[in-house]
Amino acid sequence: MGGVALHEEDCYPWARRLDVVQRRKLGPANADLELHASRMWAGRKEWSHVPIGDRRGLIRAVFKEMAMWVPPSGRQPHYFAVAVHKPSRPGRDPTQVAHEEIFMRFDEFLTRLHHTGESHRSLVVADDSSYERLVQTWVPRWKATGTRYGKLHSFAEVPLYVDSQASRLVQMADFVAWSTFNYYEHGHTEFIQRIHKRFDAAEGVQHGLAHLNRRHRYCDCQACASRRDKQIADAVTKHPL
Helix, strand or coil, X not given: CEEEECCHHHHHHHHHHHHHHHHHHHCHHHCCCCCCHHHHHXXXXXXXXXXXXXXXXXXXXHHHHXXXXXCCCCCCCEEEEEEECHHHCCXXXXXXXXXXXXXXXXXXXXXXXXXXXXXXXXXXXXXCCCCHHHHHHHHHHHHHCCECCECCCCECCCCEEECHXXXXXXXXXXXXXXXXXXXXXXXXXXXXXXXXXXXXXXXXXCCCXXXXXXXXXXXXXXXXXHHHHCCXXXXXXXXXX
């Protein structure tokens, strides 16, 4: 599961910047195709008619923007992703675990800002899914009685769900999730390498990237290593599958 944290002033400029990148790479005829990373990579559904070189060139261009774009406000985007090792959470719904973890990490990010004198309430906008009703019951409970780490304090409302076709920013969350999935599931480092310095971090720990694995003390993945070493490496090493 992946997410992108942006200040409200930066949402429109970033969405329009992505429109420009797609139009430049593919031309007007394909400017409205949804940026859906797995379908683009495989050439499925609406991407089936686009040549492989164009599709994968656009994927790399989007990741470059995600790594380098500087918003008008000067606040860079912060990325979040959670990979759940299912055997490490026996008897628990991995979807609920992932939601709880990513919401808690986003809340911690906003709490750190609050302690510096910059206070915000947040809105979560997510892709339509079959889990919508469940999540909208989980979040009020996490705000009232807490996650296993404590209460959520920074959310102004339950998550709002939209069709990802209509939201460039939800599409960017998909790119974060896809790069993280490919790292943990297939050992691919190319795309997570491009964005890993923008996962939320503080004091050498990549709080925004989490690998929920009971053997985390012995895991050499990017997320576990940063917690153990209190240092964010320049290069993402191949994750031992």
